[in-house]
Amino acid sequence: MANGFVEVKFxxxxxxxxxxxxxxxxxxxxDNYYVARANALENNVSLYYTEHGRRNTIKYVDALVTAxxxxxxxxxxxxxxxxxxxxxxxxxxTTDTHITGNGSVGVWTKADSITAFDNxxxxxxx
Numbered sequence: 781m782a783n784g785f786v787e788v789k790f791x792x793x794x795x796x797x798x799x800x801x802x803x804x805x806x807x808x809x810x811d812n813y814y815v816a817r818a819n820a821l822e823n824n825v826s827l828y829y830t831e832h833g834r835r836n837t838i839k840y841v842d843a844l845v846t847a848x849x850x851x852x853x854x855x856x857x858x859x860x861x862x863x864x865x866x867x868x869x870x871x872x873x874t875t876d877t878h879i880t881g882n883g884s885v886g887v888w889t890k891a892d893s894i895t896a897f898d899n900x901x902x903x904x905x906x
Contacts, residue, residue: 806883
């Protein structure tokens, strides 16, 4: 899917290094994709792209991400426009052209995060 939205409910349960849940889109392979995540240990929402296996930060924004509570993370993407929403509030709105075209979508965690996911939903807009 090249353009559309991906949304998931997630609950950061535990982790000493990270308590994060995220979404990947335009996934080409393990070395090329976008990821948006929310982290309960850092209380932030962030947006990255991974290209040729190197993760690059696009933006971090402070946001209350409560541990052991359900949250909804949503990413809307169309061409070079990307919006990241947490619990219905738009935290990141930007443009980026590093990963283009069709790709897969999915969920994401990192390090020692133990995270529950539910209600995964996505749709293409074109």
